[in-house]
Amino acid sequence: MTTLLTNPLRVGLRQERVISPQCMVIFGASGDLTHRKLVPALFELFRQRRLPSEFAVLGCARRPWSDEEFRAKMAAALAPVIAEHPVAWEQFSQGLFYEPVDLQQSEHLVRLAQRLEAIDRLRATRGNRTFYLSVSPEFYASGCRALAAAGLLADAERSRVVIEKPFGRDYGSAQALNKVVQACSSENQVFRIDHYLGKETVQNILVLRFANTIFEPIWNRNYIANVQITAAETVGVEDRAGYYESSGALRDMVQNHLTQILALTTMEPPGRFDAEAIRNEKAKVLQAARLADEDEPWKCCVRGQYGPGGSAARPLPGYRQEAGVNPNSTTETYVAMKLFINNWRWQGVPFYLRTGKRLPKRLSEVVLTFREAPVHLFDAAGGAPTPNQLILRIQPDEGADIKFEVKAPGSGMRSRPVDMAFSYDDSFGEPSDEGYVRLLADAMLGDPTLYTRSDEVEAAWRLYTPLLELIEESPWQLPVHPYEARTWGPAAADNLLAEEGLSWRRP
Amino acid sequence: MSAQLTLQAPLDVPPAEVGPYLERLWNDGLEGSTGAATFTLLVWEPSWLEQQMVRLGRVEGPIRGLDRDDVLQAASAAITAVGLPLSTAPMDPRLTWALGTLPGTQQSSDQRGQFVESAISAHMPRRLITLAPTLEAGRPLETMVAAFCPLPEEGSAGAACGDVIVLRGGLGAIQQGLPLIQPLVGDDLPCWVWWNSSLDEPPEMLEALAPLPRRLVIDTSLGEPARCLDVLTERIAMGQAVNDLNWLRLRSWRESLAMVFDPPSRREALAHVVQLDVDVEGDHPVKGLLLVAWISDRLGWHLISSQAVPEEKGGVDAEFQRTDGATVRVRLMPVPVGAPKAHPGAIVGLRLICEPPSRPHLCVILCSESGGCMRLESGGMASMELAEDVVPLPEEKEEVEMARLLGGGHDSTNPLLAAVAPLAAALLPR
Numbered sequence: 008m009t010t011l012l013t014n015p016l017r018v019g020l021r022q023e024r025v026i027s028p029q030c031m032v033i034f035g036a037s038g039d040l041t042h043r044k045l046v047p048a049l050f051e052l053f054r055q056r057r058l059p060s061e062f063a064v065l066g067c068a069r070r071p072w073s074d075e076e077f078r079a080k081m082a083a084a085l086a087p088v089i090a091e092h093p094v095a096w097e098q099f100s101q102g103l104f105y106e107p108v109d110l111q112q113s114e115h116l117v118r119l120a121q122r123l124e125a126i127d128r129l130r131a132t133r134g135n136r137t138f139y140l141s142v143s144p145e146f147y148a149s150g151c152r153a154l155a156a157a158g159l160l161a162d163a164e165r166s167r168v169v170i171e172k173p174f175g176r177d178y179g180s181a182q183a184l185n186k187v188v189q190a191c192s193s194e195n196q197v198f199r200i201d202h203y204l205g206k207e208t209v210q211n212i213l214v215l216r217f218a219n220t221i222f223e224p225i226w227n228r229n230y231i232a233n234v235q236i237t238a239a240e241t242v243g244v245e246d247r248a249g250y251y252e253s254s255g256a257l258r259d260m261v262q263n264h265l266t267q268i269l270a271l272t273t274m275e276p277p278g279r280f281d282a283e284a285i286r287n288e289k290a291k292v293l294q295a296a297r298l299a300d301e302d303e304p305w306k307c308c309v310r311g312q313y314g315p316g317g318s319a320a321r322p323l324p325g326y327r328q329e330a331g332v333n334p335n336s337t338t339e340t341y342v343a344m345k346l347f348i349n350n351w352r353w354q355g356v357p358f359y360l361r362t363g364k365r366l367p368k369r370l371s372e373v374v375l376t377f378r379e380a381p382v383h384l385f386d387a388a389g390g391a392p393t394p395n396q397l398i399l400r401i402q403p404d405e406g407a408d409i410k411f412e413v414k415a416p417g418s419g420m421r422s423r424p425v426d427m428a429f430s431y432d433d434s435f436g437e438p439s440d441e442g443y444v445r446l447l448a449d450a451m452l453g454d455p456t457l458y459t460r461s462d463e464v465e466a467a468w469r470l471y472t473p474l475l476e477l478i479e480e481s482p483w484q485l486p487v488h489p490y491e492a493r494t495w496g497p498a499a500a501d502n503l504l505a506e507e508g509l510s511w512r513r514p
Numbered sequence: 515m516s517a518q519l520t521l522q523a524p525l526d527v528p529p530a531e532v533g534p535y536l537e538r539l540w541n542d543g544l545e546g547s548t549g550a551a552t553f554t555l556l557v558w559e560p561s562w563l564e565q566q567m568v569r570l571g572r573v574e575g576p577i578r579g580l581d582r583d584d585v586l587q588a589a590s591a592a593i594t595a596v597g598l599p600l601s602t603a604p605m606d607p608r609l610t611w612a613l614g615t616l617p618g619t620q621q622s623s624d625q626r627g628q629f630v631e632s633a634i635s636a637h638m639p640r641r642l643i644t645l646a647p648t649l650e651a652g653r654p655l656e657t658m659v660a661a662f663c664p665l666p667e668e669g670s671a672g673a674a675c676g677d678v679i680v681l682r683g684g685l686g687a688i689q690q691g692l693p694l695i696q697p698l699v700g701d702d703l704p705c706w707v708w709w710n711s712s713l714d715e716p717p718e719m720l721e722a723l724a725p726l727p728r729r730l731v732i733d734t735s736l737g738e739p740a741r742c743l744d745v746l747t748e749r750i751a752m753g754q755a756v757n758d759l760n761w762l763r764l765r766s767w768r769e770s771l772a773m774v775f776d777p778p779s780r781r782e783a784l785a786h787v788v789q790l791d792v793d794v795e796g797d798h799p800v801k802g803l804l805l806v807a808w809i810s811d812r813l814g815w816h817l818i819s820s821q822a823v824p825e826e827k828g829g830v831d832a833e834f835q836r837t838d839g840a841t842v843r844v845r846l847m848p849v850p851v852g853a854p855k856a857h858p859g860a861i862v863g864l865r866l867i868c869e870p871p872s873r874p875h876l877c878v879i880l881c882s883e884s885g886g887c888m889r890l891e892s893g894g895m896a897s898m899e900l901a902e903d904v905v906p907l908p909e910e911k912e913e914v915e916m917a918r919l920l921g922g923g924h925d926s927t928n929p930l931l932a933a934v935a936p937l938a939a940a941l942l943p944r
Binding site for chain 2: 013014016027058059060127128134435436
């Protein structure tokens with residue numbers, strides 16, 4: 008068994024890039040995301056000495072809190088971490104401030120600008136500001152307008168704005184929001200966050216493809232038969248019913264997370280490793296992606312909704328029985344679909360995407376299945392040789408497997424499949440940073456490589472427009488198939504692949 | 515290429531007039547421009563090597579005070595000419611001293627303080643103060659002042675301006691000019707002091723320039739080893755934020771060694787180290803000692819004894835006790851090299867031998883890209899698992915490393931360096 012000791016020599020070596028003096032301004036500071044993700048991520052960066060001494064966090068929300076109240080609330084939320092690092096928290100919390108701000112009130116913005124100048128003087132933050140819009144999506148546009156009107160986005164080098172997902176509800180609304188945002192700031196100031204891109208293993212797709220020579224020559228239609236991308240969750244809707252009822256799995260998972268993984272898996276090699284080169288390639292491949300049947304999209308997509316399940320001892324409610332959910336809801340909690348990418352590299356290769364709640368396992372993976380050997384020379388233990396597969400495990404048990412055939416021991420010449428496995432745990436044995444740690448650091452560094460650009464967002468929405476229109480206009484053509492909680496989704500999803508003689512990988 | 519940042523040619527201003535002139539400059543000349551609310555950078559910039567090289571006609575002027583490849587090449591060529599061992603690093607202060615004994619009268623213009631690496635200027639220092647002592651000891655104090663604003667073509671719309679102040683003259687004159695410094699530094703912005711020279715220089719100057727809470731940047735590869743480590747440890751003990759470029763240059767060695775033990779299956783071996791060997795260039799052991807101290811600190815070893823290796827100048831034999839009471843033998847050896855790196859005491863190789871019970875013994879050998887591991891590879895390792903790697907050479911100039919510090923600094927010393935420095939000092943035989 009592997010001994011999971013930490014590597015004492017690794018301590019303090021994650022300081023490759025230096026964040027400039029900075030004030031992180033969080034709008035929506037009284038909300039969940041601030042104390043669950045953002046402030047913990049910033050504290051982690053502080054503990055790793057990746058934040059400069061000249062750093063401050065200014066929480067902004069409508070509640071009339073004081074600096075002390077804000078610090079106390081953050082301290083309460085982070086209590087278990089603070090108990091391990093009380094001295095670090097003492098230092099970090101000196102840089103926490105709060106300003107009551109309603110983004111719709113211009114006088115509040117004037118006051119905010121004055122407060123920021125005062126913080127610049129107090130903490131020597133040099134006018135570098137990252138504005139994080141952790142507010143309800145309907146305030147993204149007005150929030151950007153308010154910041155621009157107050158002159159807070161005028162310096163394109165020193166001010167940035169981070170916008171949470173969802174960025175729009177469809178192609179039209181994403182375009183409209185992009186227009187507003189771009190009128191208020193330049194594209195290089197805008198950081199549209201997709202926390203999936205903060206995961207080490209998602210980033211590793213780029214490294215695996217473009218730092219090695221053995222994969223890229225076979226990474227195309229000549230060798231790859233099909234690709235499956237899965238993001239499965241075991242949890243149900245939990246306390247997000249209000250949001251989820253109006254979004255569903257397609258908007259919540261596919262349009263952003265799965266599409267970003269699709270883009271990283273299928274993009275052309277960038278000429279260099281910089282944000283624009285990478286985002287150019289991602290946008291290009293998304294612009295070439297199409298539903299497998301755009302004219303009759305119901306043929307290439309299956310929606311599902313989890314019903315009750317579990318065991319007698321531990322029953323699980325169905326989606327419609329969850330708190331806050333309409334008992335007649337037709338919101339999908341599962342979606343599977345087939346896509347093509349119409350370019351030289353991928354023409355004709357089907358891409359199958361699926362995601363769902365209350366599935367049997369929590370996992371995200373990309374499975375590239377290679378074409379079969381042209382001639383079967385050997386008997387296979389399983390009847391026919393198993394096609395080679397490259398499996399990129401994004402979570403949990405992060406790593407990669409290659410499945411290939413070997414000779415089974417014995418006097419005959421029978422083949423059987425085996426795995427060659429790479430595991431992050433076995434090779435590095437250190438927990439990766441939470442995605443927000445990496446992404447917040449990147450935003451403060453002004454590095455948008457792992458953020459989505461306007462044309463990527465629009466291309467992603469455009470890709471699913473036929474489905475969104477269908478759901479809106481004639482939902483009966485794309486019904487939600489019920490599936491039992493903790494199963495792999497509706498049977499109809501299997502039929503998507505069965506037509507091609509394929510099946511979903513059972514991880 | 516380095517950018518000349520000054521908006522105007524620096525203007526000679528009498529020392530007493532510097533303050534009033536700057537006030538006028540900001541109130542009238544730069545009306546409407548706000549000074550950058552960033553930091554002050556105070557640089558001790560004697561550039562003795564460059565000055566000597568120019569004086570001897572071995573390189574052409576002007577004297578600029580930046581890392582120059584031609585100066586290093588000329589210095590390498592001069593090492594044997596002045597009778598120093600081939601392993602002497604071009605930046606070794608002994609070379610500068612020896613060059614100072616040679617005759618030469620070439621003159622050149624002195625533009626120290628006027629050229630700043632673009633990586634540093636990108637951080638928009640509010641004030642750059644350069645102290646530029648001259649070879650001519652009796653030269654009177656000259657003070658020059660200029661404003662600079664990033665040029666529009668540098669893509670710096672909205673950027674703020676700063677100013678440049680140069681104090682030039684003989685050592686005595688500079689010392690007389692020191693009272694000018696404090697009012698120029700002010701208290702409202704962080705101040706960095708870059709001691710861009712040997713630590714053997716008069717300690718009063720360092721004391722005067724770098725009181726608390728100014729952040730100090732030094733290079734412990736330059737100067738007599740005991741003095742280097744004493745300055746480092748004393749300053750850390752005072753509570754000053756100290757950055758050591760010599761320590762920062764160890765990053766690739768630390769990373770390479772950490773990488774060997776990233777696989778959890780190897781980690782247990784770290785608790786069973788029995789021997790550590792480090793080879794360094796020339797006879798300057800500080801960098802090697804910092805590396806040994808870092809390893810021993812991270813692995814929780816306790817120093818038992820340390821002594822000079824007989825008849826090997828710069829060699830150190832030490833003994834540590836592991837947390838389980840077992841002994842670790844450490845040897846730091848100076849090795850001769852034909853083409854030393856710029857700074858004295860660069861690491862040539864490292865060997866770590868671990869003897870975990872009931873598992874194959876492990877020998878880790880790391881060697882420098884430009885060196886080799888032959889010495890460390892010799893002797894009795896056939897039965898061990900061998901992990902061997904080449905450590906890449908850092909390619910960045912001092913100014914880039916400095917810019918990284920300025921880009922986002924800390925007001926306290928890195929805790930790793932704070933732990934390592936006293937241990938390295940204790941390892942040095944006195």
